[in-house]
Amino acid sequence: MKLVELTNYLESLAPLSSQESYDNSGLIVGDPQMELTGALVSLDCIESIVDEAIEKKCNLVIAHHPILFKGLKRLNGSDYVQRTILKAIKNDIALYAIHTNLDNFRFGVNAEIGKRIGLENIQVLAPKKDVLTKLVVFVPDEYVENVMSALFEAGAGSIGNYGECSFSTSGTGTFLPMEGSDPFIGQKGERENSLETKIEVLVSKHRLNAVVRAMKEVHPYEEVAYEAYPILNENNFEGAGMIGMLSEPMATKDFLKHLKSTFNCGIIRHTELVGDTVQRVAYCGGAGSFLLKNAISQEADIFITGDYKYHEFFDADKQIIIADIGHYESEQYTSNLLEGILMEKFPKFAVHLTGVNTNPINYF
Template sequence: MKTGELIKYLEDWAPKEAAWERDNVGIQIGSRNKELKNILICLELNRDVVSEAIKKKCNFIFTHHPLIFTPLKKLEFDKDNLIEKIIIHGLTVYSAHTNLDFTKGGVSFALAKKLNLQNIEFLQNADSNRVKIVVFAPEESVDTLSEKLFETGAGIIGEYSKCSFRLKGEGTFRGSENSNPVIGKKGSFEKVSEMRLELIAERWLLPKILDVIDRHHPYETPAFDIYPLKNENENFGAGCIGNLPAEMTPSDFYEHVKKSLRLESFRYSKGNQKKIHKVAVCGGSGSELLGRAIASGADAFITADIKYHTFHDALDKIHLIDAGHYETEVVVLDEVKKRIEKFINDKKIKVYKYTRSTNPIKFYKHKGDK
């Protein structure tokens, strides 16, 4: 299996186009054309991660945080240079960052599952980034054409795939002397029984969709329309919201969060709810979703990197917990590992999760603690 095959699988799940526009996702260093050996998964890259990858004979490293975020102005190799080490050992480094944050089953979904939430859905769906494609085709061709369009990723609405609408009607045309009509004769006015086929798709799939129409539509000149949509996108979004299996008191819930995420401690401010049932989460920095969490009726909201004044905004409204950036994101690595192992299905290729922590933040307890 080539590294490019794994990358395609990852991007079918978490498309690069779903990422924040200023993000740098995808291949950081390496090639799509190398034979895949072992794989190491980590939250971010450092020298210890690279050393472990080399030791375990990995040639593919998956990271959540990109190694290269701002443009490099030069590459000057010195002692123990990280990029030089990656190149020398032929490693491919691949990052899925905000696209994995905004993807169903991604970071926030993994966090919600770790907290044993049920009926999980996006806290805030992505803004409109979809189109409706309408294609007119002969009735006998519409099944084949629709299947080819579904293969591009079109027709997915929430938990449903291969979604379309069909309406039977009559099409008319008259080809010029330079035409080569599949049905009827050039220069003649023709009436044909046709189907109107409608599908919804992410805007970034349009090149693939137009290519399918060009190659698989029977007509010399296919008729189709593309409509921009203003609907929120239920396939992508930020944060998650779900329900605990049973109500908890705030103190029991705090203990549940601490144990579930293996936290030493966390910062929080109290809400006015005596029982907690509905919980919103956002892996990493999600403070901007506080208003959405409150409006959605959540009793508690768990995220990271919360500012002082944001705690004030939440006070007596919702239980707000800062569980740490690393701690709320590292939970996704198990999901990535599980999906890659299922895709590869090859016992010769091992998938490892980095055995140590890359979290730079430590908690000072008292003199003598490390």
């Protein structure tokens, strides 16, 4: 299997366009056309991970965190970033990162965290806006089913937990075939009146080009009349953080013990325990302090994340419990998530889960 086949599949789930502006997800080192011998999956990509890939005869490392966030002016091995990249290049090992695009994926990093906590009815905490497009296409009546099927198969028409959503209206279209045209119906120089159906569907921006291509392949007209324009609606399947419910309230201290055990935390830093029980849980893997207002506005009992700064803890303001379980700890199961995704899609491909703990933080 070529590297590009694997990365195309991952990016069909978590498109690169969904990553945050500061991020560097995607193929960082390697030839997209290289044949793969195996993949090593880890949270971070550092020298010891590349060493492990060499040992396990994997020529691809898939990490959640990119080894490279910004441009390098030289590669002389003077720091761990340069040494990691140089070692990968020397050993013909590709480095791929799937970071905030996987964070923003409905079934990505935060869905895995929610599963580990044991939450139900999980929803995106801060859905993204400006990521949807309304696609409108005009189709002769006898080709409506073909075009509609092509739209749905290419990924159009999803609204929340519902698929194949559309709206259709009937009308009459007119056109005048000019010199150089090859009309499907009608004659050159004569205005044609055609019974047509206007089909409207929602499409995620990252799927728009593929959906339009699929539509044009089955549409009978030489020149297809269609429109695409942005929609302001939130996409509830894409965004930062998540919120869900425990099946029943749990004593707050018991819940903190549950977190500590589940995520193998060396310590949990938390604000005042303002409630005796916890049931509504908001959370974000990694560094999620920017989502505290969302958690409070949605009446969460507790907000779980990592990398909280001293003064940010005051923002709880007795309205919610903030629990900082650690950046690594919150995202450690991302490797298991990616391993499962790849093994389900490519069951005959060698996927290895790292045995290296890359957490740079130790607890005394």
